[in-house]
Structure formats: C-alpha cells, structure tokens
Amino acid sequence: MRLFFAIRLPDEAREKLRAVAAAMGCAKIEQLHFTLAFLGETPRADDACAAAGEVRGAPFDVGIAGAGAFPSPARPRVLWLGVGDGAQPMVAVADALCAALRARGFPLEERPFHPHLTVTRVKPGGDRSAQRLLTRVPAGELARFRVAEFCLMQSVLGAGGAKHSLVRAFPLC
Numbered sequence: 001m002r003l004f005f006a007i008r009l010p011d012e013a014r015e016k017l018r019a020v021a022a023a024m025g026c027a028k029i030e031q032l033h034f035t036l037a038f039l040g041e042t043p044r045a046d047d048a049c050a051a052a053g054e055v056r057g058a059p060f061d062v063g064i065a066g067a068g069a070f071p072s073p074a075r076p077r078v079l080w081l082g083v084g085d086g087a088q089p090m091v092a093v094a095d096a097l098c099a100a101l102r103a104r105g106f107p108l109e110e111r112p113f114h115p116h117l118t119v120t121r122v123k124p125g126g127d128r129s130a131q132r133l134l135t136r137v138p139a140g141e142l143a144r145f146r147v148a149e150f151c152l153m154q155s156v157l158g159a160g161g162a163k164h165s166l167v168r169a170f171p172l173c
Contacts, residue, residue: 002041002155003048003167005097006033007062007090007147009117016143017064017081017117024067024079024133025120031164032117034083036094036150037101037108044106045167048152051100052170057093059148059172062086064117067137069130076130080116084141090115093150093172148172 009017009032021029039048063085069076083090094113101108122130152167 001043001045001167002157003039003045004153004155005036005039005048005052005150006153006164007036007093007150008033008153008166009143010145013064013143013145020081020137020142021119023136024081027120028161031162032119033153033164034090034115034117036090036113037098037106039101039106039108042106045152047104048101048106049168049170051104051106052097052150052152052168054100055093055096055150055170057089057096057172059146060086060089061144061146062090063141064143065141067119067134068116069122069134073131073134076122076127076134078121079119079130079133081119081137081142082117083115085144086147087115090147097150 014029018029064081065084066082068080070078091113098108149169149171151169153164154167155162155164
C-alpha cells in the first residue's frame with residue numbers, strides 16, 4: 001500500500017479555495033490536503049497506525065494564506081498555498097508523528113516540515129506562467145478551518161493521477 005498521513009480540508013474550506021486553486025492549475029480540488037508524513041509503499045499500515053495513536057495534541061484552527069513555490073519562486077516546480085494561523089500546532093503534530101514513526105523504523109524525509117497545500121506541479125517550460133500565477137493569489141486569509149484530526153491515507157496511482165482514500169482517522173484531543 002502507498003500510504004501517507006495528512007490533514008484533510010473540510011468541504012467548506014475547499015470551496016473557499018476552489019477559484020484560487022483552479023487559477024493556479026489545480027485539477028483535483030477534492031484531493032487537496034496537508035501532508036504530514038509520506039510513507040510510500042509499505043505493508044506496515046498497522047505499525048503506522050500504532051505510531052499515530054501515540055500522537056497527542058489539542059484541536060487547532062488553521063488559516064490558509066499566502067502562496068509560494070518549491071524549490072523557489074524563481075525556479076518553480078510545485079506551487080503551494082501556505083499557512084498563517086495554526087502553523088506552529090501543525091508543525092508540532094507533524095514532528096510528534098514523525099518521531100513516533102521513526103521510532104518504529106519508518107524511513108522518512110529529514111527536511112523540516114513546512115506546512116503547505118501542494119496545489120499543482122509545474123510542467124517543464126512553465127516557469128514564467130507559474131510565476132505570474134503566484135502574483136495573482138489574493139493577499140490575506142483565503143480559508144479557515146478547525147483541525148480536530150489527522151488521517152492515514154492510501155494513494156493509488158492510475159492513468160488519471162493519484163486517488164486518495166481514508167484508511168483511518170486519529171482525533172486530536
């Protein structure tokens with residue numbers, strides 16, 4: 001199974017982001033999420049769930065604001081929307097989750113967690129249009145929602161792109 005942990009967006013937040021995400025080239029708004037940890041192909045869903053069950057944290061609010069590109073706006077390969085309010089508690093949940101996963105032997109990225117919604121990948125030669133798209137993202141908060149859980153998700157790759165489905169939710173309390 002190809003697995004990852006994420007914070008999913010509620011329908012209301014997704015609807016508020018629909019126009020901005022579409023303008024940035026997002027074809028599948030229903031799949032927008034904050035990836036907390038990517039596990040990749042693994043048969044160890046039960047171990048991943050056990051690690052997630054160790055994570056503690058209180059529910060928190062997230063304000064989606066700002067936009068950027070990885071690795072940089074000058075060389076965009078991925079366009080993203082950022083987090084204003086709620087970035088610190090999201091980082092704390094991701095850090096606790098990754099620590100629990102590493103303790104169980106999961107190999108994870110070593111880069112620090114940067115809360116963001118990946119909106120689209122930039123096709124080769126699309127640098128200039130991607131840079132223009134970033135300047136069109138409105139200033140200020142685009143959407144706000146309450147995070148009360150994080151989820152283990154399965155990703156199935158196919159001809160039409162990846163399809164994500166919920167494996168299990170883990171409440172924050």
